[in-house]
Amino acid sequence: MSVLSALSDGAVIAKRNLIKIKRVPDLLVFTTLSPIMFVLLFAYVFGGAIDQQGGGQAYREFLIAGIFAQTVVFGATITGAGLAEDVKxxxxxxxxxxxxxxxxxxTGRTFSDVVNNVLVLIVMSLTGLLVGWRIRTSALEALGGFLLLLVFAYAISWVMAWVGMLVPSPEVVNNAAFIVIFPLTFVANTFVPLNTLPGPLRTFAEWNPVSAVTQGARELFGNIPPGTPPPTGWALNHPVMYTLIWAVVVLAVFVPLANAQYRRSASR
Amino acid sequence: MTYAIQARDLVKRYGDVTALDGVDLTVPTGTVLGLLGPNGAGKTTCVRILTTLLRPDAGTAEVAGVDVLADPRGVRQRIGLSGQYAAVDEYLTGFENLDMIGRLYHLGARRSRERARELLRQFRLDDAADRPAKTYSGGMRRRLDLAGALVASPPVLFLDEPTTGLDPRSRTDMWEVIQGLVAGGTTLLLTTQYLEEADLLADEIVVIDHGRIIAQGTADQLKAQVGGERLDITVADPARVGEAKRLLEPLGVGPAVVEEHRRSLLMPVSGGAAVLINALRQLDVAGIGVDDVGLRRPTLDDVFLTLTGHAAEESENAGEAVEQVREGAR
Structure with missing residues (x-):
């Protein structure tokens, strides 16, 4: 099997998945609606309480990268749910x-989900800009920030691809993913600074890859105000490197696992 | 004679359950084999093994001259599969579904488009070609799914219960389509729970139950195995069905089956019209009115009942009854 025909087959499948986004635009609307709601809720409900001097402006800027990270990680469940539905x-x-x-x-499925994530990130960035989020670095660095989010999400997509081939129905993917992803994206620096967390949770959050991808994106967008004390722990001091290591390890484990499961999978 | 499908001693187990217990199949090129059995008999498992979706625990199989286990990809190039549930992408249009399959068979962009249009026309879906398959009726989806199996004009075709769940009109349509394909020289392996369907479409029928082949032959051979004809009488007065049974049973070659709600009596006989006349005379003498009477050849339903000792859907209950008897004996 040549690499070229594998790629062209993958493209055929990706195109098929993207047609679904076009035919069922509600899907994209609902995947972006909940993060937009999160932006608004956190920015205006908690923002004032967390950031009393700034009236919420600094918190909104802090918040956006966290919501981006949470959204793209949750977006990976689409990969699993889509595959589970195809099996079913x-x-x-x-x-x-x-x-x-x-x-x-x-490969087609995970690729089309990258496209989905790009669309979601565009919608969310516009929402962010509306509530006062700004990119304070160069365009190149900002692009780096978005790429970091996409690479991490791509790796998580493969975990979900494996889950999707394993479980009996798309609903199970959503529920199972929720139990794991919700704490993973909350016990992190996504919505609150880590120094507010109690001991063991804080250690977990410092090594949580979701924290690293958030920290990395914040740095690349220039959303860390000058004078902020540096984070503790190696991971958050090298967030881009740490995120990429995670992505590589996750891909190395789950690409073969998902492929093996695909060959074994049976319809029910 | 060349064989399009040859399988020897296929075995598949799922834990304690043996889905296939040593099945041999041979299908001469250009013929239709009907694999007939109730739900859970092992029909789908058989198809899944022959179409490379499942590896058997034991046994060998060749499809279109290619070893299923050694060269699954070679087999996939030569077969078409249409499954039990119409595997069409409901968000894609009929055209997009077929075009996608053509590309995945590596027909190339132009040939894929042409072939998709051709098949849509052949299956009378051209009006719906550019509508998402979601809007199709059940019969249209099945036709589209079958069209998908034909994109690469494969010499060997597998249809797993192609008409299950279809309304009678769509079923008749589907039969016509399948008969057209077979006339074109395609080798077909068809699974079905409908005896009528196997009778109509298949050259040879293999009856399978609990993962084993229990009978095989042409429809006529199977019917001959059950023997004779059936006398089918409907009496006018439901209260007198029992009386009619006592009266007529000596004329038969086996026990009569009474269905009280239909006021009918069914009994194997031999001797043809003479028996029929004799039966009517006796009923007339006894003053039992007759609404309907007929002498018919056994259907495959009768065949199945005779061979397995149970009707298709009663198999599990029969097992339970045996268990209860054993419990009681202790």
Whole structure:
């Protein structure tokens, strides 16, 4: 199997998934609506309480990268739910009976979810700009920030791809993901500074990759006000490196796992 | 004679459950094999193994001359599969579904588009070609799914319960489509729970139950195995069905089955029209009115009942009854 035909098969599958975004725009609306709601709730309900001197302006700037990170991580559940739905409907059986590249269904799926994440990030950035978020670095650094978020989300997509091939229905993917992702994105520096957390939670948060991707994005967007004390722990002092290490490790483990599960999967 | 499908001693277990227990199948090129059995008999498992979706625990199989286990990709290039549930992408249009499958068979962009249009026309879906499949009726989805299996014009086709859940009109449509394909020389393996369907479409029928082949042959051979004809009488007065049974049973070659709610009596006989006349005469003498009477050849339903000793859907209850008897004996 040549790499080229594997890529072209992957592109065919990705196109198929993207047509779904076009046909069911509600899907994109609802994946972006809840983060927009989060931005507004946190910015205006908690913002004043957390950032009393600034009247919430500094907190809103702090908040946005956290919401970005949370949103793209949650976005990975789409990968799992989409695959689980395809298994359930017998579409995976059809694909598996075709002489196509066996990896194409998963590479196509994870790729189309990157496109989905790009669209979501655009909508959220515009919302952010409206509530006072600003990029205070160069365009190149800002681009780096978005790329970091996308790379991390891509890695998590592969975890969800494996989960999606494993569980019996898309609903299970959503529920299972919620239990894991919710604490992962909250016990982190996404919404609050880490110095407010009690001991063990704080240590967990300092090594939580979601904290690192948030910290990395904040730095690259220039959303850390001068005079902020440096974070503690190696991970948060090297957030880009730490995030990339996580992404590589997750991909190295879950790409083969998801592919093996794809070959084994059976429709129900 | 060349064989499009040859399988030897296929075994598949799921934990303690043996789904397939040593199944042999041979399908000569250009013929139709009907794999007939109730739910859970092992039909789908068989198809999944032959279409490379599932590896057997034991046994060998060749499809279109290619070893299923050694070269699954080679097999996939030569087969089309249409499953039990219409595996169409409901968000894509009919055209997009077929075009996508063409590209995944590596037909190239132009050929994929042409082939999609051709098939949509052939399956009378051209009016709906650019509507998302979501808006299709059940029968249209099945036709689109079947069209998907034909994109690469494969020499061997697998249809797993192609008409399950369809209304009678769509089922008849589907049969016509399938008969057209077979006339074109495609080898077909068809699974079905409908005896009528196997009778109509298949050259040879394999009856499978609990993962084992329990009978095989042409529809006529299977019917001959059950033997004779059936006398089918509907009496006018439901109260007198029992009396009619006592009266007629000596004329039959086996026990009569009475269905009280239909006021009917069904009994295997031999001797043809003479038996029929004799039966009517006796009923007339006894003054039992007759609404309907007929002499018919056994259906495959009768075949299945005779071979397995149970009707398709009663198999589990029968098992339970045996368990209860054993419990009672202790």
């Amino acid at each position: 409907k017998g579409i995976i059986d059809r694909f598996r009976s075709l002489p196509m590249s066996p990896s194409a269904v998963l």
